[in-house]
Amino acid sequence: MSKLVSLIYNEQIKIYIQKSTWAMYIVLALLILGMAVMTNNFGNSTEQYQDDNWREVLQEENAALKEEMQNEEMMADYNSQQIEKNNYYLEHDIQPEAYGAWKFVQENLAFLSVVSLLTIIIAAGIVANEFRWGTIKLLLIRPISRSGILLSKYLSVLLFSLFTSIFVFAFSWIIGAIFFGVEGVNPSIVTNDGSGGFEVVSLVGSIFTEYGYSMVNLIMMATFAFMISSIFRNSALAIGTAIFLMMAGNSIVGFFADKEWAKYILFANTDLSRYAAGNTPWIEGMTFGFSISVLIVYYIVFLVLSWLFFTKRDVAGQ
Amino acid sequence: MPETAMELIDVKKSVGNKEIIKGLSFSIYKGEVFGFIGPNGAGKTTTIRMMVGLMKLSAGDVRILGNSISTNYKEAVKEVGAIVENPEMYPFMSGWQNLMHYARMMPEVTKERVQEVVTLVGLEKPINDKVGKYSLGMRQRLGIAQALLHNPSVLILDEPTNGLDPAGIREIRQYIRKLAKEEQVAIIISSHLLSEIEQMCDRIGVIKNGELISIQTVGGDAADHNLIHQMEVEPIDKAAQVLQEQYQLEAVRIDEFLSFRSQKEQVPAIIKSLMENDCAVYQIHVAKGNLEDQFFELIGENTIE
Numbered sequence: 001m002s003k004l005v006s007l008i009y010n011e012q013i014k015i016y017i018q019k020s021t022w023a024m025y026i027v028l029a030l031l032i033l034g035m036a037v038m039t040n041n042f043g044n045s046t047e048q049y050q051d052d053n054w055r056e057v058l059q060e061e062n063a064a065l066k067e068e069m070q071n072e073e074m075m076a077d078y079n080s081q082q083i084e085k086n087n088y089y090l091e092h093d094i095q096p097e098a099y100g101a102w103k104f105v106q107e108n109l110a111f112l113s114v115v116s117l118l119t120i121i122i123a124a125g126i127v128a129n130e131f132r133w134g135t136i137k138l139l140l141i142r143p144i145s146r147s148g149i150l151l152s153k154y155l156s157v158l159l160f161s162l163f164t165s166i167f168v169f170a171f172s173w174i175i176g177a178i179f180f181g182v183e184g185v186n187p188s189i190v191t192n193d194g195s196g197g198f199e200v201v202s203l204v205g206s207i208f209t210e211y212g213y214s215m216v217n218l219i220m221m222a223t224f225a226f227m228i229s230s231i232f233r234n235s236a237l238a239i240g241t242a243i244f245l246m247m248a249g250n251s252i253v254g255f256f257a258d259k260e261w262a263k264y265i266l267f268a269n270t271d272l273s274r275y276a277a278g279n280t281p282w283i284e285g286m287t288f289g290f291s292i293s294v295l296i297v298y299y300i301v302f303l304v305l306s307w308l309f310f311t312k313r314d315v316a317g318q
Numbered sequence: 319m320p321e322t323a324m325e326l327i328d329v330k331k332s333v334g335n336k337e338i339i340k341g342l343s344f345s346i347y348k349g350e351v352f353g354f355i356g357p358n359g360a361g362k363t364t365t366i367r368m369m370v371g372l373m374k375l376s377a378g379d380v381r382i383l384g385n386s387i388s389t390n391y392k393e394a395v396k397e398v399g400a401i402v403e404n405p406e407m408y409p410f411m412s413g414w415q416n417l418m419h420y421a422r423m424m425p426e427v428t429k430e431r432v433q434e435v436v437t438l439v440g441l442e443k444p445i446n447d448k449v450g451k452y453s454l455g456m457r458q459r460l461g462i463a464q465a466l467l468h469n470p471s472v473l474i475l476d477e478p479t480n481g482l483d484p485a486g487i488r489e490i491r492q493y494i495r496k497l498a499k500e501e502q503v504a505i506i507i508s509s510h511l512l513s514e515i516e517q518m519c520d521r522i523g524v525i526k527n528g529e530l531i532s533i534q535t536v537g538g539d540a541a542d543h544n545l546i547h548q549m550e551v552e553p554i555d556k557a558a559q560v561l562q563e564q565y566q567l568e569a570v571r572i573d574e575f576l577s578f579r580s581q582k583e584q585v586p587a588i589i590k591s592l593m594e595n596d597c598a599v600y601q602i603h604v605a606k607g608n609l610e611d612q613f614f615e616l617i618g619e620n621t622i623e
Binding site: 006007014017018019133135137138140141142144145314 | 370374391392393396398402404407408410415422424464
């Protein structure tokens with residue numbers, strides 16, 4: 001056990017000692033900072049609701065939205081939603097919460113796709129780079145099984161994705177707190193309840209739920225990149241295919257949607273939030289349990305292939 | 319009979335339908351330096367890769383202190399330190415970080431031991447610099463350092479003096495001899511530099527087209543064999559006559575030298591006889607390139623089949 005810990009420690013050092021990894025974090029930090037500046041300057045702030053006359057403000061807003069709907073057909077859907085939401089506040093006498101760190105964190109969940117991207121890059125390189133550097137030879141002639149080395153590398157990828165997600169979360173919260181202040185310990189928001197109405201939910205709770213949903217896709221794509229990296233020993237190929245599939249995933253499912261086997265495509269199953277209240281699955285008849293089963297099968301196939309190729313193949317000359 | 323450190327038993331390797339190693343069998347003993355030479359493509363590196371478990375054996379077995387590399391990998395490889403081909407390290411880490419990285423992968427390698435090894439290979443000064451900035455010679459030393467970390471019983475070095483300057487080569491050579499003699503480490507050195515091998519090794523295995531074609535002993539035992547001596551002597555014909563008549567030695571004139579085969583112990587007597595016969599001896603030496611001649615005799619032309 002302690003052996004595995006030192007192997008993982010080694011892998012983490014190799015990831016974080018490289019300048020390119022720090023560049024990733026700097027890019028993430030700049031993105032979050034940029035987001036804060038943009039929101040601060042142009043965002044629809046909720047300041048107007050914070051005075052005692054917030055009810056009038058909401059009513060005025062509704063009136064403005066109605067007028068806009070009459071002029072522009074396109075806005076009808078969005079505006080009527082917004083009006084209903086405002087009415088919900090009024091009916092239940094809930095004052096809209098001020099914009100703050102938690103809300104900012106929620107908005108920055110979009111950056112988890114950047115985290116996926118970075119995790120793919122790490123996963124794609126962690127095996128292939130050892131071959132490229134030639135260090136694989138010195139790595140494998142230790143009294144440790146190849147399976148152990150591969151496991152430590154895979155766990156290191158997962159750790160990297162965890163650390164990076166935590167970084168996005170924590171840095172967003174800190175920047176949000178600096179720019180917008182903190183709403184409170186457990187602020188709540190009004191959101192769709194899934195049956196056309198609205199409900200009040202914990203903001204923090206919904207942030208973690210969304211983090212969870214994003215992790216599914218992240219882990220599947222990272223594992224895929226890891227597999228390509230182990231099989232072909234080429235990081236560029238692994239990064240390329242994984243990012244292409246991540247981007248094209250939805251289109252692939254859309255393209256084959258009318259086929260019988262479409263529901264077995266990986267990307268038809270990675271977005272588990274489709275089974276949450278108020279959403280519809282990609283293809284009729286798919287259930288949460290079905291998607292979980294499909295994901296597990298893919299996951300096992302990815303890992304078994306990685307393991308087979310890494311442990312069984314000779315390390316021959318380049 | 320010295321104790322066996324590593325044993326190759328009819329080791330074979332096939333890639334596709336082609337058999338690239340055709341049954342190697344030999345043993346390496348504790349405390350000896352074994353040279354492994356052969357032309358390019360003969361299978362040196364493939365054999366070394368099989369010795370350390372990077373490549374699987376198609377048939378046969380490699381045993382290290384009795385443990386099979388195929389069936390008891392961890393126990394077997396625990397006693398092996400190696401450089402395979404170039405000593406490639408992580409270029410973005412310092413020498414020290416590289417060594418600590420490998421130290422953590424092996425049982426009971428302390429910081430003190432790492433420091434000891436660094437001193438041993440003479441890398442104290444640049445040890446905290448990034449390996450990317452190292453010269454080939456420094457990387458070679460670092461490679462030897464990582465191979466020695468865990469006090470292995472078998473040390474496998476692929477071209478260990480590659481990239482070292484003459485002083486460095488001398489140092490490493492002395493160190494290799496010392497390791498073999500004092501620590502009873504079995505050392506396997508592959509090289510294509512014959513003079514190098516000749517100076518460092520006790521025994522030499524010559525490999526060609528995946529077959530071991532000869533194992534020879536160098537150094538100490540050479541006294542038992544007839545060595546080729548070259549002598550500058552005046553007058554040369556008379557000297558040849560003396561050798562023929564008094565010692566029954568066949569002497570041949572090559573350029574300005576008289577060349578003959580004799581045992582080392584005979585030489586002083588020969589010189590004395592020559593002087594008594596009024597022959598002026600200017601110099602005498604053992605012909606160099608002894609091994610080289612044998613090598614080319616053995617392998618013929620440098621062709622890869």
